[in-house]
Amino acid sequence: GAGVSQSPSNKVTEKGKDVELRCDPISGHTALYWYRQSLGQGLEFLIYFQGNSAPDKSGLPSDRFSAERTGGSVSTLTIQRTQQEDSAVYLCASSLDPAKETQYFGPGTRLLVL
């Protein structure tokens, strides 16, 4: 079946502009995660959605970052007033039951802020 998909695969934007990144998780997966991988840095957690529960936003680096998940499926990560330090690969992952199952990662969106 289809894996986790993300769009766009690449995004170049100018400093100060807003960007929206999209994630389509595997059908039926109730858990959805956003991670960021900056150049030369490791992966870092951003936000987590589980079913209808309130999302865990503890990893968002600033209030310029927000995410929503509509209908328990597709998720969008929005970065407002982008800064150059936001340049990174943004990865989405989903899981059927994170306590028991592994996470399946999407291909990522490579964001470059000029």
Place this chain on the structure above:
Amino acid sequence: KNEVEQSPQNLTAQEGEFITINCSYSVGISALHWLQQHPGGGIVSLFMLSSGKKKHGRLIATINIQEKHSSLHITASHPRDSAVYICAVRSRGAAGNKLTFGGGTRVLVKP
């Protein structure tokens, strides 16, 4: 000190050699993941384990909960094993089951 430490950071091996990557963590965990990331590619989950040992093909992952340590072994390494291997832990009782990642080990297997 990072919660998850991997060693070595870089590793070069000749095809056929046995490879070991180590991961140490400082928090109580409910599970540990080993991930593989090929250059320019996405991330693939290799193992999720909470105790003992798991094997998949030429890959073996072990974990010692008491010592807070895990190893990933690659037997009979092949150039296609060249990738970054990442250890990640899910802290016990962590809200949201989020993962904390190690810095990765870059493996190069030469033919």
